[in-house]
Amino acid sequence: MNNTGKLFGVGVGPGDPELLTIKAVRVIKEADIIFTAASPKNNYSLAVDIAKPYISTSTRVEQLFFPMTKEEKEVESAWIHNAKQIAKQLEKGKKVVFLTLGDPVTYSTFGYILKKMACIMPKADIETIPGITSFHAAAARLNRILVEGEESLLVTSGAFGGEQIRNNSGVENVAIVKAYKNIKDINKALKETGLAEKAVAVSKCGRKDEQIINDIDELASRQPDYWTLILASQ
Numbered sequence: 001m002n003n004t005g006k007l008f009g010v011g012v013g014p015g016d017p018e019l020l021t022i023k024a025v026r027v028i029k030e031a032d033i034i035f036t037a038a039s040p041k042n043n044y045s046l047a048v049d050i051a052k053p054y055i056s057t058s059t060r061v062e063q064l065f066f067p068m069t070k071e072e073k074e075v076e077s078a079w080i081h082n083a084k085q086i087a088k089q090l091e092k093g094k095k096v097v098f099l100t101l102g103d104p105v106t107y108s109t110f111g112y113i114l115k116k117m118a119c120i121m122p123k124a125d126i127e128t129i130p131g132i133t134s135f136h137a138a139a140a141r142l143n144r145i146l147v148e149g150e151e152s153l154l155v156t157s158g159a160f161g162g163e164q165i166r167n168n169s170g171v172e173n174v175a176i177v178k179a180y181k182n183i184k185d186i187n188k189a190l191k192e193t194g195l196a197e198k199a200v201a202v203s204k205c206g207r208k209d210e211q212i213i214n215d216i217d218e219l220a221s222r223q224p225d226y227w228t229l230i231l232a233s234q
């Protein structure tokens with residue numbers, strides 16, 4: 001296969017357009033085509049919005065839709081279809097950028113792209129450009145040390161509640177992303193493991209409607225926004 005194009009997985013950081021790396025900005029400026037993941041229900045892309053100041057007017061921007069379902073077959077076939085869209089552009093020799101929020105190798109849709117590209121175009125030239133994760137940006141926003149000395153940091157998802165926090169009881173620091181729909185159980189687990197006292201939540205970090213919530217009980221009494229994470233430590 002004559003594939004002279006290149007795919008770049010680019011992290012755009014959590015929201016502030018000044019929190020992209022110089023390399024990310026250059027690659028975005030030089031792109032022939034930019035792809036981003038979108039839900040079929042809502043074709044707005046926050047990643048594109050963040051990168052907008054750097055996207056040339058001549059660059060094509062396209063959304064790759066992924067179904068909001070747990071139906072594995074449907075998800076699989078959507079991602080194979082999406083990876084094929086990218087492969088088509090690489091075959092034409094294009095510089096292709098796939099934009100992701102935060103960092104592309106941290107709880108990111110770019111993971112699906114990497115896996116599917118390995119199947120359908122194993123020799124594709126791919127470069128991952130790291131981005132600032134939401135939890136690094138939140139710690140910086142709070143002037144708070146994430147981890148130091150000989151301590152450990154557990155980075156986990158709260159999508160299914162506080163089980164991972166309980167399973168790792170004793171860890172000095174935690175960063176919990178997707179701290180929204182199961183916030184009550186996350187809060188309970190933080191209390192059980194002695195992590196509640198210094199817990200702080202940050203919602204929409206670096207965006208104009210950013211919120212810092214110091215009272216996790218108050219946060220747990222309502223339905224937090226999807227864009228919420230918690231930093232906690234012993």
Ligand SMILES: C[S@@+](CC[C@H](N)C(=O)[O-])C[C@H]1O[C@@H](n2cnc3c(N)ncnc32)[C@H](O)[C@@H]1O
Nearest residue numbers: 014102103106133134177178204205226227228
């Ligand atoms: C699918 S994960 C994406 C993580 C992203 N790749 C990263 O490196 O941070 C989505 C979760 O990241 C967190 N998140 C992303 N952006 C955020 C922001 N600006 N402020 C607070 N949390 C954010 C939220 O917990 C959200 O539920």
